[in-house]
Amino acid sequence: MTTAADDFLDLSDIQGIVVKAYSRFGFPVARYVLFRIDLPAHGRKFVVGITPMITTGVRWTDPASIPSAATNIAFTYKGLKHLDVLDASLHGFSDEFSMGMKARRDIVGDTGPNHPRHWDPVWHNESETGQHVHILVTIDGKGETEVEARYRQILALLVECPGVVQLSGQRGGGSDDLPYQPAAAIPPKPEEAGFPGGKEHFGYSDGISTTFFKGCGADPMEVIGEDKPVKGDPRTLEGWAPVAAGELIFGYPDEAFEYPEAPGPPLFSRNGTYLVYRKLHENTGSFESYLEAEGARFPGGKEALAAKFAGRWRNGAPLATFPTQESADRYIAELSALQLKVWAGQASPAEQARYQELALQLVALDYGDDKDGARCPFGAHTRRVNPRSALRFGNKKAFADDPGALSNRRRVLRRGLPYGRSETPARDDGDHGIVIMIVNADLSRQFEFVQQQWITFGNDFKLANDQDPLPGNHGTSKNCRAGGRMII
Amino acid sequence: MANQSGNAYALALLCPVRAGAPPAGFDGQCQESYAAHLRYVLQSVRVSGDSPMARVPNTYLSRFFLLDDVFYQGSPALEEHLKSSYLVFCCNFHGELEPYLTGMWKTIESEVRLILNHCVGFSDQTVRDAAAFIAYIKKCEIKTTFYFNGSTDQPLAEQLKGLYLKQEFSKFAFENQGRSAREIQEAFGEFIKGTEPENTARPAWKPGVYDLDKVVAK
Amino acid sequence: MSNIAGKAYAMNVITPLKWLTTLRTRLIFWGAGKLPSTTLGLVTLSLIHYARWVILRPKDFPHLGPEQPKEDLQYCYMLFFSNFNGSWDQYVDSFSSTIPTGLDSFWYKNIKYTNSIPMLPFHRYITWNQIWTDNYYNAYPMASTNDVKSAQKVRQNLIDFARSTANATPDDFQRQYNKLLLSLQHDLSQMGLNPVVSLSASAVDRRLGKERRGVS
Known part of the structure; x- marks a missing residue:
């Protein structure tokens, strides 16, 4: 299925975290570790030491080729400076990257309770030395043991490089001073066992759709519903095309038929990209109590209300395709049962085919048959952050028949996992949320734009100042209730 | 010409700014030019609800800026320059031009004078009333070639x-x-x-x- | 000095073109005025309050008296003025992705026009030829053009509804009220300040003393 023309990406020089959503490869556990570089020579030594452990984007063709743990690395601007990267190269980075996310807080809406002063302590104490988080190392693995082993291997490198310091100060488990950020997938409910995505703490199945880009090495069938809509039936391959690799990785042409701006020389930036790291706390108590109270008077009840927020039922079924809870439940039950059989290698050819057909329905939609938002509201989370063809508002001829004209250059890759436990979901103040990492080649046009215009504003959806009901910054009123509104 | 889209009017003016500096020099020093002083005046005009334009009936959106010169596009393009600076005023409003300008004169004559006094042919002596103001504006008006109204044309x-x-x-x-x-x-x-x-x-x-x-x- | 007034951004672009080119460009504009389908993309994009293109021949520069030197220009000039919602980048990028051919025909053969795709040279072309606004006024800085159009619909619906239900029974009122809400379902979002679209916008806000919701 993969043609030579699709093999132009140098996957062995691109980090695995860019190309692979690790949770899809049976890696439910992760640690995110931060370091500071005090001595550039030691910093470089550390990088040399960790390089053999870095997981690349080379395709895992069979289960035996999947390692027990994956390691990836990212640097802040100051981190690169502390590695003595040449000024000429540093000056080639975008303002968004060199300033860092704290300084961009007004632009991305990190105000009020989301202000950097409320972030984990590891992000504080930066007044004297400037930004002191220099390196992020991510470890994803099959289990706690595998992750712990890799973690130890990495820390062992520090013995030889005392000029690199592991930073503590991550919040979790009642502490403000964890040496790393732990994260782990939340397994699906028993009746949804077999469903491909994990859960997050509000109870939604997450990580269902990802961005399929040219040359990423995944199964071409996965292009359906996973990236840019083109003329053609959105339920088939004819309706979709892979997004250009340059939207996500430096050194390849992007959707405007040019190379994304990146620092020189080309060897320095090629196959690299920008990664945004965000830790989002979830107020599970408020969320559940709101759903209970409002769901009681909402037709369809709390589950239907939760579905209107997300654009997907909490079990993962897309609202635009499955407008009733009954149809959504039936669909997910059948899909999950078939998935288990497929994994076990016990599916008959007929079951295989049925499984393919059902799996497609998770993502093969473009809102073309829901242009008024009768099923999935304009302001629902998934319709906002990935509007597919929705921004044509039903005017098929509007943008030279290019249904994704307003969304193709806003695509990003989402990585990361939930953290903490919500065993007491009645409370807001526990340790629970998600670590989300966003990969893109242009921080301003992609991440910041989506965060600002599509999550913390509503004009593109003709919703004035309404924000995304889930990750929007709704502020808090005097009685600490969130001030958000949404029209469903 | 397309100055109008339904009841919405697109007014654009190029008012040539006087050359040189105002005569009232201080202690023989070189004074800032009319253009530089005008820019200072424009930037000092209050904004939002306190803007004088908020008092002019039926103004949707308006802007002032100074066009000092045209831009050179680099070789092999010709290099050429303007001989005057121009005050550019662009305005979108509801209705016909003359009633609109009459409304402007009635409500913000003093602010208009403060600005247009920097321009060739405009002074307290040459422009004494609304009719003279309208005549002056018509001399400076440039015609819109294509007007796109993405909003409404209501009052x-x-x-x-x-x-x-x-x-x-x-x-x-x-x-x-x-x-x-x-x-x-x-x-x-x-x-x-x-x-x-x-x-x-x-x-x-x-x-x-x-x-x-x-x-x-x- | 600011190009921003609430939710609106004022763009001024001036670019040279040859006299012969203006003939073709005028024809394109004339056609666009006659054929609404030409601007369907702009209408669907719905980011613009009002925009205009002005083609100036050398003799069109106003000359008001002997004290003003006469212009001596070879090129004609195209002036583009727009009042749009969102950031500069959003506007330029949206233009370039949704109506590249329309855009290219409007700027057809302007000297050194780059075409709207690829985008980086187009960005540079616009930036190079853009003039900053010294004073910008917007009658409804908290409204986008979507909001203005939606507000007109809300008002008309309310007037009609109030008239038709003046003597309705409560049940009949309820039925019609539900219909009203259904027809206005995309028009009932609240307006407010613009998000901070750029660091210069946030600096302007600070100068104006604007407090943002949720800023602690």
Whole structure:
């Protein structure tokens, strides 16, 4: 299925975290570790030491080729400076990257309770030395043991490089001073066992759709519903095309038929990209109590209300395709049962085919048959952050028949996992949320734009100042209730 | 020519700025030019709800800037330069040109003088009344080749009344969810009495105000 | 000095073109005025309050008296003025992705025009030829063009509804009220300040003393 023309990406020089959503490869556990570089020579030594452990984007063709743990690395601007990267190269980075996310807080809406002063302590104490988080190392693995082993291997490198310091100060488990950020997938409910995505703490199945880009090495069938809509039936391959690799990785042409701006020389930036790291706390108590109270008077009840927020039922079924809870439940039950059989290698050819057909329905939609938002509201989370063809508002001829004209250059890759436990979901103040990492080649046009215009504003959806009901910054009123509104 | 789209009018002016510096030099020093002083004046004109343009009836959007020169596009393009600086005034408004300019003269004559006194052919002596002002503007008007109206062409008061009602009715709909038919009907009666949808004068949004707490004219 | 007034951004672009080119460009504009389908993309994009293109021949520069030197220009100039919602980048990028051919025909053969795709040279072309606004006024800084159009609909619906339900029974009122809400379902979002679209916008806000919701 993969043609030579699709093999132009140098996957062995691109980090695995860019190309692979690790949770899809049976890696439910992760640690995110931060370091500071005090001595550039030691910093470089550390990088040399960790390089053999870095997981690349080379395709895992069979289960035996999947390692027990994956390691990836990212640097802040100051981190690169502390590695003595040449000024000429540093000056080639975008303002968004060199300033860092704290300084961009007004632009991305990190105000009020989301202000950097409320972030984990590891992000504080930066007044004297400037930004002191220099390196992020991510470890994803099959289990706690595998992750712990890799973690130890990495820390062992520090013995030889005392000029690199592991930073503590991550919040979790009642502490403000964890040496790393732990994260782990939340397994699906028993009746949804077999469903491909994990859960997050509000109870939604997450990580269902990802961005399929040219040359990423995944199964071409996965292009359906996973990236840019083109003329053609959105339920088939004819309706979709892979997004250009340059939207996500430096050194390849992007959707405007040019190379994304990146620092020189080309060897320095090629196959690299920008990664945004965000830790989002979830107020599970408020969320559940709101759903209970409002769901009681909402037709369809709390589950239907939760579905209107997300654009997907909490079990993962897309609202635009499955407008009733009954149809959504039936669909997910059948899909999950078939998935288990497929994994076990016990599916008959007929079951295989049925499984393919059902799996497609998770993502093969473009809102073309829901242009008024009768099923999935304009302001629902998934319709906002990935509007597919929705921004044509039903005017098929509007943008030279290019249904994704307003969304193709806003695509990003989402990585990361939930953290903490919500065993007491009645409370807001526990340790629970998600670590989300966003990969893109242009921080301003992609991440910041989506965060600002599509999550913390509503004009593109003709919703004035309404924000995304889930990750929007709704502020808090005097009685600490969130001030958000949404029209469903 | 396309200065109009329905009842919306696109006015654009190029007013040549006087050459050199005003004569009133201080202690023999070189004074800033008319153009530089005009730019200072334009940047000092108040903005938002305090802008003089908020007093000019039917102004949707307007802008002032100084065009000092044209841009050279690099070889092999020709290099050429303007011989004057021009004050550019662009305005989108509801209605016909002459009534609009008459409204402007009536409401903000002193501000207009403060600005246009920097321009060739405009002075307290040459422009004494609205008719002379209109004649001057017509000499400076440049014709729009293509006008795109992506909004409405209603009178401004109707636009502002609509915005007020949109904001207030969305609160009403939100607050009255789940109430009985009789309760909603009663509340709606009060709502109509309080908001007077057919009365464009008030209550309505005030022009130019960028503050939710201050935008309503009761 | 600011190009921003609430939710609106004022763009001024001036670019040279040859006299012969203006003939073709005028024809394109004339056609666009006659054929609404030409601007369907702009209408669907719905980011513009009002925009205009002005083609100036050398003799069109106003000359008001002997004290003003006469212009001596070879090129004609195209002036583009727009009042749009969102950031500069959003506007330029949206233009370039949604109506590249329309855009290219409007700027057809302007000297050194780059075409709207690829985008980086187009960005540079616009930036190079853009003039900053010294004073910008917007009658409804808290409204986008979507909001203005939606407000007109809300007002008309309310007037009609109030008239038709003046003597309705509560049940009849409820039925019609529900219909009203359904027809206004995309028009009932609240307006407010613009998000901070750029660091210069946040600096302007600070100068104006604007407090943002949720800023602690």
